[in-house]
Amino acid sequence: VQLVESGGGLVQAGGSLRLSCTASGFTTDDYTIGWFRQAPGKGREGVSNINSGGDITYYADSVKGRFVISSDNAKNTVYLQMNSLKPEDTAVYYCAGRDGGYRTTLNPYNYDHWGQGTQVTVSS
Numbered sequence: 001v002q003l004v005e006s007g008g009g010l011v012q013a014g015g016s017l018r019l020s021c022t023a024s025g026f027t028t029d030d031y032t033i034g035w036f037r038q039a040p041g042k043g044r045e046g047v048s049n050i051n052s053g054g055d056i057t058y059y060a061d062s063v064k065g066r067f068v069i070s071s072d073n074a075k076n077t078v079y080l081q082m083n084s085l086k087p088e089d090t091a092v093y094y095c096a097g098r099d100g101g102y103r104t105t106l107n108p109y110n111y112d113h114w115g116q117g118t119q120v121t122v123s124s
Helices: none
Strands: 002-007 009-012 017-023 031-038 044-051 057-060 067-073 076-083 090-099 118-121
Touching: 002 090, 017 031, 017 118, 031 076, 031 118, 044 067, 044 076, 044 090, 057 067, 076 090
Parallel strands: 009 118
Antiparallel strands: 002 017, 017 076, 031 044, 031 090, 044 057, 067 076, 090 118
């Protein structure tokens, strides 16, 4: 499985960014894609996930109402639309894949495949 993120960058507080994660190599049609982030000196934090059908989503409380996860199955791509960004959203953002049936889990240990990460920096 290969996961490739894109779309990170520098944005001012209150602005928006959209991250993309293009997936390939899953052997079944039943998997979960999650977005995680890791700020300097902190652990990896789960942000949101979506099932392979694109109709079940889950969000961490820290981003609920500001971030939206979606998917385009024709492009094998999952998006994370990030709105009303805050300086504390600054981190490296990773997408990850979990084999098997959907779960709401945002525990990084429950994910099997990882992308290389993309930097998001929010200036105040």
